[in-house]
Every structure is written in structure tokens, then in C-alpha cells.
Amino acid sequence: MSNKRTPLYPVYEAYPGVKIADFHGWDLPIQFADGIIAEHQAVRTAAGLFDVSHMGEFLIQGAQAESFIDQLVTNNIVSMKPGTVRYTLMCYPDGGVVDDLIVYRISEIQFLLVVNAGNRKKDFTWITRENPLAQGETPLPEIRDQSDQWALLALQGPQAQEMLTQLVPEAADISFFQFRDDLAYGDAPLLISRTGYTGEDGFELYMNSEDAPELWSRLISLGVMPCGLGARDTLRLEAKLPLYGHELSDSVTPLEANLAVFADLEKPYFVGKEALVHQKETGIPRSLRGLEMIDSGVPREGYEVYHQGACIGHITSGTKSPTLQKFIALALIERGRGLKIGDEIEVLIRSKRKKARLVKTPFYKKTGRS
Amino acid sequence: MSEIKDDLRYTENHEWVVLEGTTAKVGISDYAQDSLGEIVYVELPEVDDEFEQGEEVASIESVKAAAPIYAAMSGRVKEVNESLEDSPEAVNESPYGAYIYVMEVSDPDEYEKLMDSDAYEAFLKANE
Numbered sequence: 001m002s003n004k005r006t007p008l009y010p011v012y013e014a015y016p017g018v019k020i021a022d023f024h025g026w027d028l029p030i031q032f033a034d035g036i037i038a039e040h041q042a043v044r045t046a047a048g049l050f051d052v053s054h055m056g057e058f059l060i061q062g063a064q065a066e067s068f069i070d071q072l073v074t075n076n077i078v079s080m081k082p083g084t085v086r087y088t089l090m091c092y093p094d095g096g097v098v099d100d101l102i103v104y105r106i107s108e109i110q111f112l113l114v115v116n117a118g119n120r121k122k123d124f125t126w127i128t129r130e131n132p133l134a135q136g137e138t139p140l141p142e143i144r145d146q147s148d149q150w151a152l153l154a155l156q157g158p159q160a161q162e163m164l165t166q167l168v169p170e171a172a173d174i175s176f177f178q179f180r181d182d183l184a185y186g187d188a189p190l191l192i193s194r195t196g197y198t199g200e201d202g203f204e205l206y207m208n209s210e211d212a213p214e215l216w217s218r219l220i221s222l223g224v225m226p227c228g229l230g231a232r233d234t235l236r237l238e239a240k241l242p243l244y245g246h247e248l249s250d251s252v253t254p255l256e257a258n259l260a261v262f263a264d265l266e267k268p269y270f271v272g273k274e275a276l277v278h279q280k281e282t283g284i285p286r287s288l289r290g291l292e293m294i295d296s297g298v299p300r301e302g303y304e305v306y307h308q309g310a311c312i313g314h315i316t317s318g319t320k321s322p323t324l325q326k327f328i329a330l331a332l333i334e335r336g337r338g339l340k341i342g343d344e345i346e347v348l349i350r351s352k353r354k355k356a357r358l359v360k361t362p363f364y365k366k367t368g369r370s
Numbered sequence: 371m372s373e374i375k376d377d378l379r380y381t382e383n384h385e386w387v388v389l390e391g392t393t394a395k396v397g398i399s400d401y402a403q404d405s406l407g408e409i410v411y412v413e414l415p416e417v418d419d420e421f422e423q424g425e426e427v428a429s430i431e432s433v434k435a436a437a438p439i440y441a442a443m444s445g446r447v448k449e450v451n452e453s454l455e456d457s458p459e460a461v462n463e464s465p466y467g468a469y470i471y472v473m474e475v476s477d478p479d480e481y482e483k484l485m486d487s488d489a490y491e492a493f494l495k496a497n498e
Contacts, residue, residue, distance in 0.1 A: 019407070030407075030434070031407060035407060035408050036407060036408055036433045036434070037408050037433065230407070230433060230434055233434075234433060296411070296413075296455070297411070297413065298410070298411045298431045298436060300435075300436055319410075319433055319434075320410040320411065320431075320433060322433070327411070349413075350413070350429060
């Protein structure tokens with residue numbers, strides 16, 4: 001079976017030196033000619049553009065939409081105003097994570113859920129058929145998978161606003177985690193949110209697939225750096241933004257991943273709430289922590305982490321941080337060992353124990369106004 | 371198109387080798403460095419370590435991933451390129467200059483069985 005391609009495939013395929021690889025069944029650019037580090041730095045200091053059209057978009061609407069989504073996900077949806085965006089997780093009854101996603105409240109009765117590409121099918125089945133709410137008597141709202149008709153560009157970096165407002169002046173008025181769905185570039189309708197996955201200021205632009213190549217080319221012609229998934233990964237890791245399949249999975253709870261702030265345990269009900277409340281009361285077994293290497297070596301996903309001779313967990317993501325020029329990682333480790341920032345631990349790298357220390361996260365935090 | 375040097379031999383794991391007497395110098399090919407992307411760390415073998423051909427001797431890591439380096443020939447490590455500890459990017463900049471280790475080989479005949487430049491070029495084409 002051949003891989004899927006986004007509407008921008010013909011555009012980036014024409015870049016000399018682009019590296020395209022498989023990502024969850026999609027052919028996507030890992031990097032362009034200048035490489036991951038240059039792309040990473042462009043986003044930290046100027047502006048970069050990512051094609052993330054592979055993400056899944058589900059439209060949920062109807063009188064029951066609000067209450068359905070509120071019971072389906074961990075964060076509070078009822079309190080969202082139209083025009084706002086909220087990050088949330090979706091759990092199994094045992095507290096394991098189905099996916100992490102962002103919810104756009106378009107109107108009182110209309111919501112857009114944006115999910116990970118690799119989980120799109122699983123999520124749709126979960127939302128429409130398998131979750132406990134779908135087993136009950138109450139009819140579900142209308143749920144449509146619109147992933148194939150949407151293209152999504154992420155424009156990220158301190159100069160993102162300066163670039164975007166040259167094409168869409170109204171974007172300047174969109175605040176962090178808010179959006180507008182009544183915007184356009186030329187004849188192309190746009191939904192623009194001030195969101196992203198890099199730890200920088202930036203925007204995500206949703207449009208009809210056929211409009212994406214033109215908007216991509218216009219932004220690039222303004223001096224925005226085309227960026228691939230490689231830089232997206234190093235950027236999100238520095239900002240400690242979790243990636244499903246690494247920090248999150250069906251065997252990790254939001255509390256273990258230190259995402260409690262996105263799980264509203266005060267809500268009357270959501271799928272997985274009971275398990276999370278139980279975990280909170282009886283003790284959260286693990287915690288997602290940041291580390292940097294003291295000895296030489298690159299901490300990679302799956303490597304074991306040791307403290308005083310005992311294996312206490314494993315690395316979920318690791319790389320050389322292009323911004324800090326250090327080898328950094330996130331690790332899911334046992335809580336309750338009293339480990340503090342600065343404490344030494346060890347990472348098993350190719351049968352050798354290499355020294356590392358726990359550090360504050362996020363590894364990178366942007367300065368100045370958002 | 372990746373650069374392939376005429377006077378070297380190549381392994382299927384994209385290492386290059388040059389043999390003088392019983393001393394083999396080993397690095398990775400231009401194709402390998404380009405596929406890996408920006409190299410941020412090279413874990414060198416230790417001097418005097420002994421390896422059979424095909425065993426993992428070292429590791430080369432890009433921003434994205436770690437890739438093992440296998441022993442191009444059997445023998446004992448005589449010297450490692452310590453400058454790569456501080457400047458691993460040299461492997462990207464000059465893959466045929468930035469060798470990784472030098473080995474005293476135990477079976478020089480292994481060299482003749484490695485791919486010459488024409489065979490390696492054909493190997494790369496076949497794997498495109």
C-alpha cells in the first residue's frame with residue numbers, strides 16, 4: 001500500500017535536498033536542505049513553516065456536542081468560549097491515554113478536534129463507537145472525519161506574527177490559544193489559531209487542501225524557513241511538549257506524564273476519571289522528568305534510567321538540544337524516590353552507565369511577550 | 371548523487387576502508403553521512419578492543435537517531451579519531467577525511483571481498 005501524501009507534497013518534493021520519509025503511513029519532509037539544526041534555529045530566532053496536514057480533524061456538532069466532548073476528554077470543555085482552543089487528553093477507562101488533542105470551540109454547538117495522524121483511525125473508532133458514552137442510550141452528536149479535506153500549516157517563531165500579518169492583518173489580534181474562523185487570504189478561507197508545538201509564538205492555519213500550496217509559497221517568499229518533522233521534534237522536546245507514542249501511550253496516565261493541569265478532576269464525569277482519581281489518592285507511580293547528560297552520550301528513547309543501582313524507568317525522548325547545545329531527554333521514572341532537580345542519575349547507553357542529572361523543565365522557555 | 375572515492379573499499383553498512391599492509395583505516399561513506407543528517411555525537415571504540423568483521427564497534431548519532439558502526443574487518447583497534455569527540459560534524463563535512471578508527475587487521479584477505487567503488491555505486495543504485 002502506498003503512503004499518503006499531503007496537498008503540499010508536490011511543493012516540497014521540488015526543494016533540492018529535501019529528505020522525505022515515512023511517518024505513520026505518510027510521506028513527509030523530515031528536513032529541507034539546510035538541515036534540522038538550521039530549521040530549529042530559524043524557529044527560535046525568526047520564523048519557520050511546517051506542513052502538518054497529516055493531522056486528523058474531526059468536526060463534532062449538535063445540541064449534545066458540548067456535553068459529549070466534555071465527558072469524552074479530560075479537560076473542561078463546558079467552560080470554553082467560542083473562539084478558544086484547549087489542549088486536552090482522551091483516556092481509556094483505566095486512565096491510559098487514547099490520544100492528546102486540541103479542541104476548537106467554533107460555536108455553542110460546533111467543535112473541531114485535532115488529533116495525531118498516527119491515531120486518527122483509532123481515535124475515530126473510539127469516539128464514534130468504542131467509548132463508554134457510545135454504549136449508552138443517549139444519541140451521539142454528529143461526528144465527521146474531515147481530515148482529508150483540511151490542510152494545516154504551522155507558522156512558528158518570534159517573527160510569525162510579522163510574517164502572517166503581511167497576508168492576513170487580522171491575525172495580529174488573535175491571542176494565545178484563541179482562533180478566528182472567518183479569515184481569508186484572497187479567496188481562500190482560513191481558520192487561524194495562535195497555537196503550536198514548538199514553544200514559540202506562532203499560528204496554525206487550517207485551509208482547504210487546494211489552497212495550501214499558494215499560501216505555503218507566499219509565506220516562504222516572505223523569508224520564512226521551510227521546516228520538517230525533524231525540527232518539529234527537537235523544538236517540542238526542548239519545550240517539553242509530549243508526543244504520543246513516546247511520552248504518552250495507553251499505559252501512561254496524564255498524571256504520570258505531569259499533565260494533571262489538563263485533567264479536570266472536579267468535573268462530574270469523564271472517561272477515565274475514576275482511574276485518575278484513584279491514582280491520585282493512592283499515589284502516582286511515575287513522573288515525567290527532564291535530564292541532561294553529564295557524561296558523553298546521547299540519551300535515546302527506551303534507554304533505562306538508574307538511581308543508586310536500581311532501574312527506575314526509561315527515556316521517552318532524547319536528543320542533542322540545538323538551542324542549549326546539551327544532550328537532553330525526558331524520562332518516565334518512579335516517583336517517591338525523593339529525586340530533586342540537580343540529583344545525579346544514570347542512563348544505560350549501549351551497556352554503559354553514563355551519568356546524568358535531573359534538570360528543570362521545560363528545557364527551553366521563550367522570553368518576552370507571547 | 372553521493373561522492374564515492376575510487377581508491378577505497380566499502381561495506382554494505384556504508385563504511386569505507388583503506389588497507390595499508392595490515393592496517394585498515396575506517397570511516398563512513400558520503401551516502402551514509404547524508405542519510406544520517408547532522409551528526410552530533412560519535413561514540414568511538416576503545417583502543418585494543420578486538421572485533422570480528424560485522425560486530426558493532428561504535429555508534430554515530432545524528433539529531434534524529436543513533437546508527438551503529440560495524441567492524442569493516444576483523445582485528446584490533448589501534449587508534450581512534452579523538453577529534454570527533456569535540457567535532458562530530460567533521461564526518462558530515464568530510465566523510466572521507468574524518469576516519470573513525472584504525473585497526474590492525476587479523477585477516478587482510480577480507481579486504482578483497484569488500485566492494486570496490488564500482489560495486490558500491492551499483493549497490494547504492496540497487497538500494498535507491
